[in-house]
Each structure stands twice: as structure tokens, then as C-alpha cells.
Amino acid sequence: MPRTKDEALTEKRRNEILDAAARVFVRHGFHRASMRQICGEAKLSAGAVYNYFPSKDQIIEGLAAREQEEIAELAAYLAETDNAQKALTGAIRLMVEDTNAADARLYVELTAEAGRNALVRERLVATDAALQECLLEAIRRGQAQGSVTKARPAADLLALLTAVYEGFVGRLAVDGDSECKAFAKLAADAVAILLKP
Incomplete structure (x- = not known):
């Protein structure tokens, strides 16, 4: 069954956040990386990121x-x-x-x-x-x-x-x-x- 437009957008946004988090983890290490840094890298508000991923x-x-x-x-x-x-x-x-x-x-x-x-x-x-x-x-x-x-x-x-x-x-x-x-x-x-x- 094909994805709806909303599902495709949700998947796209999730992947953008995961990609941003990966870049932050590489730069700072997982332990030192913060959700704030991930939000900044993803160019999204904290609320938007936490909506998809409530934690590291x-x-x-x-x-x-x-x-x-x-x-x-x-x-x-x-x-x-x-x-x-x-x-x-x-x-x-x-x-x-x-x-x-x-x-x-x-x-x-x-x-x-x-x-x-x-x-x-x-x-x-x-x-x-x-x-x-x-x-x-x-x-x-x-x-x-x-x-x-x-x-x-x-x-x-x-x-x-x-x-x-x-x-x-x-x-x-x-x-x-x-x-x-x-x-x-x-x-x-x-x-x-x-x-x-």
C-alpha cells in the first residue's frame, strides 16, 4: 500500500533528524552530544525534534x-x-x-x-x-x-x-x-x- 503524503513527510523528517544526529555524534561523540546540538544541526525547533524523538x-x-x-x-x-x-x-x-x-x-x-x-x-x-x-x-x-x-x-x-x-x-x-x-x-x-x- 503506497504511503500517504503525510506518512512520506513524516518519514522524510525523521530521516533528516537521524542524519543530523549522526553528524553531531561524529563531531562530538554520542556521550557529549546534546539534543540542542541535534536540533541546531537539523535546523528544527526543539519541539519539532522532540515530537519525533523524545531522547537521544x-x-x-x-x-x-x-x-x-x-x-x-x-x-x-x-x-x-x-x-x-x-x-x-x-x-x-x-x-x-x-x-x-x-x-x-x-x-x-x-x-x-x-x-x-x-x-x-x-x-x-x-x-x-x-x-x-x-x-x-x-x-x-x-x-x-x-x-x-x-x-x-x-x-x-x-x-x-x-x-x-x-x-x-x-x-x-x-x-x-x-x-x-x-x-x-x-x-x-x-x-x-x-x-x-
């Missing part, structure tokens, strides 16, 4: 929900592609390519905050579990069809894929967007070698 914790919930949607899209892509090895290689490449330096820095910031904030930790654990599940399912499918090596258990291959992705995202946080395309190709090449039967 609610913003974290919103960011996590957005991440879950992206993971659902990735899971669908992995399930729809016949050759699991090619799907996984392409997925890692796209994941790195679609991550800009600001996204990488936000991930690093939220990971650090997870050590202090139980809600942030809970949300990160949930999104990570969803991502791990869809990757593991694709690895197992690839092993069953012969497009992914069986020399290592699927869980080991998952750990290696995760390390490749998180390593490149960590480098993006430091090196910036200029390295994004090069890192995406390197990540895809590394995954292709790791998964080759």
Missing part, C-alpha cells in the same frame, strides 16, 4: 531501525543471487563502497559508546546478529552448492568476512572517503580468495 536513546533506536532495514535488503540480495560466493563477494564490496568516512566514524563512536550505554550495546548486538545471520546463511548455501570452500567451517569463514569488512570500515574512519573505492575492491578481492573452493 530514541534516536539510537531510529538509527538501529534504519540499519535493520539495510540488513534486510542485504539478506534479500544474498538470497536472490544464485552463486553464493559471487553474492558474498559483491555484498562485501557494496558494503564497503556504500560506507563513507562519516558512517565509519559513527560506527566507531557507537561501538565505543556501547561500552558505557546498555541500550547502545543492545542495539549494536541486535544489528550485528542480523548481519551475521544473513552472511552465515549465504556461506552455508555456498558450501552446499560448491561455490564456497568447505576447507573451513562456515563460522570461521564468517569470522574472516566480518574481520575484512570491519577492518576496511575502520580504515575508512581514519583515511577518509578518498580510499573508499580502492578499499571496496581490495575487500572484494580478499573475500573472493577466502571463499574460493
Whole structure:
């Protein structure tokens, strides 16, 4: 069912606030960021922002929900592609390519905050579990069809894929967007070698 004009406007405004909050979190850190700074970054009154997100914790919930949607899209892509090895290689490449330096820095910031904030930790654990599940399912499918090596258990291959992705995202946080395309190709090449039967 198509969204009404009001629903589309609400979704647009929510995303604008989430984007503004992400920029503030990257600049100031989640712990030091204030709702006032988020309102200023979003160029909205406090009342408007609080109408959508009554607290920073609610913003974290919103960011996590957005991440879950992206993971659902990735899971669908992995399930729809016949050759699991090619799907996984392409997925890692796209994941790195679609991550800009600001996204990488936000991930690093939220990971650090997870050590202090139980809600942030809970949300990160949930999104990570969803991502791990869809990757593991694709690895197992690839092993069953012969497009992914069986020399290592699927869980080991998952750990290696995760390390490749998180390593490149960590480098993006430091090196910036200029390295994004090069890192995406390197990540895809590394995954292709790791998964080759």
C-alpha cells in the first residue's frame, strides 16, 4: 500500500533528524552530544525534534531501525543471487563502497559508546546478529552448492568476512572517503580468495 503524503513527510523528517544526529555524534561523540546540538544541526525547533524523538536513546533506536532495514535488503540480495560466493563477494564490496568516512566514524563512536550505554550495546548486538545471520546463511548455501570452500567451517569463514569488512570500515574512519573505492575492491578481492573452493 503506497504511503500517504503525510506518512512520506513524516518519514522524510525523521530521516533528516537521524542524519543530523549522526553528524553531531561524529563531531562530538554520542556521550557529549546534546539534543540542542541535534536540533541546531537539523535546523528544527526543539519541539519539532522532540515530537519525533523524545531522547537521544530514541534516536539510537531510529538509527538501529534504519540499519535493520539495510540488513534486510542485504539478506534479500544474498538470497536472490544464485552463486553464493559471487553474492558474498559483491555484498562485501557494496558494503564497503556504500560506507563513507562519516558512517565509519559513527560506527566507531557507537561501538565505543556501547561500552558505557546498555541500550547502545543492545542495539549494536541486535544489528550485528542480523548481519551475521544473513552472511552465515549465504556461506552455508555456498558450501552446499560448491561455490564456497568447505576447507573451513562456515563460522570461521564468517569470522574472516566480518574481520575484512570491519577492518576496511575502520580504515575508512581514519583515511577518509578518498580510499573508499580502492578499499571496496581490495575487500572484494580478499573475500573472493577466502571463499574460493
